Amino acid sequence: MQTDFIVGSLQLNSVSIPVISDFLNFGDILGAIKARWAINRNNYKINPGLYAIGKPNENSNIFVTANYKLSFDHLRKNLKNIDSWILILDTKGINVWCAAGKGTFGTEELIKQIQQTKLVEIVNHKKIILPQLGAVGVSAHDVKKITGFHVIYGPVKASDIPDFINNKFTASREMRTVFFPFFERIKLIPVEIIGHFQYLIFAIAVFFILAGINSNGYSVDKAFDGGLKAMVMLLAGFLSGVAIAPALLPYIPVKQFFMKGAILAYIITGLLIYFFPGISLFENISWFFIVPAVSAFIAMNFTGTSTYTSLSGVLKEMKLAIPLQIIFAFIGLVLWIIGRFI
Template structure:
């Protein structure tokens, strides 16, 4: 017995990166030394309510009701870079009091993914196997392959799922499918991969209907709330870059043959600083919010058209933007809609229906226009200054 454990330990120390290398020996051992990961080493965060004794040792039990502080953390993760360190430890968890016949749900170790799953399992008895995705959500991690066949196979083996339960199925979120080959998982572990619904909130219905998802459960949506919830992370990074643009605007307007004058910088710059905020708001908030209602399929065009409409209204109806110099009007109409267009194009990353080939195509035509438009705006600004100074 002693010898067997030693061999087992030796096996466990082998590098695991070559997915599948670790499988055979570990599968066959039971009750050896703790190969299983033991999340948090027993020093649990508040959302762990206790432990359950499984055939393979103690498993932490996760609450299925989120506390207010956890819901607040979700908002933080939606709005700030807190999302980059919002994770749980990978490994096996329980909800309710699962037994050898209970379902196994696979999740990522982004805490938001895990929280949404466990709260959707309220009232059920189930196991949750959390993969190490580097704290990234299921969909994005599947795209990169970190939520993938290798990691799933590795976890099924290292957490000894085959001796934890009597059945041979794991429920993988459908949005994990880009990273997981169900056929290979079956071959490597004997476990059938069942793809659950896109949204965790449909899990109860999915299980009740005998592990079948309705076509509606299989479709990814992008409704107005889905889009709005993503806009803070569009606005936030754009806002961080805005000060650079404001400095450039102030310099352009403050610059005189005699030096830089703050009064001129402000009086001339204010409409353009307001315009910069407008362009940002239009591209990073209005365009995502109104996405399906703006003409064209291209995000770059959607962003440009919407912003152009906004700025045309402003130069015609808002006194602040009614310039005497045609140069200033031209700068505003050339530069800001392009800026909004660029920001709207960034939203392709958050959207649920754009594809890589399309985004490449948009950039192929878009980037030269963005660069060209910026050069034209700079030339117009130079022309405006020349006229202002009366050099010519």
């Protein structure tokens, strides 16, 4: 576990509290890039507990976050020149919002950390600032009842903390809203690619093997030619669902995610077939079933990454999407195999 952000320690009531840096070094930035590419992402965490930033005293503010290193880094870099206490909950290395959904960033863990770190002996106020998205797991009135600490929900983004403080600890409507702009969607694409990549490789391998089958038995040449074509088409469906659909999300004029993926796939398949037609009509038609099925499925999975889909909505979408995807993939595969024999 990385600890080079600790730059000193503060002795208070005979306990030693680590003082952390408000500066992100090369290692922190590299770590963030790796996490975005799903490298070491599930083990990118720090020790829970109380930390100090700057020179906090008994009147300083207490900010709470998760023990996912990216969350922690976001908070400390935005507390530059703001002497504060940082209380880290044990969320098993998961970010605030997701951990709150799971309950690890929750009432119980917050109460436990408040008591374990003897917060009442460290500060002489009863105010504790949480990221707004932590509200999914934390019940402010229960925390108050048990610990006496009054939970104040701060802004969604740590970068708004200085404004939040200047604004008498009130988050404006803008600061309370979760947006999902283009740049943020793009940042999340690498993890989507890595997450779905193994299925793409598997599908391509299956098509390479099947492509050799024809009326004269099995041909390695045909396996290569047909497999290569299949690879291009599958890759197109993959990229359509994993990258283009998330990037263009609000601009595709349908609400269901699987439909967003399917519409893009039709456009892309149309272009590819027009410029690089297959060996038969059957094969050409087959791609209009397979590519949309692939793209729709992957785009549908982006509901989990997006910041605005409800469970009820996704369930409704899936009731239609899953059967359609299975039927389309099946019809497409049958047509494609028939195409091998013509």
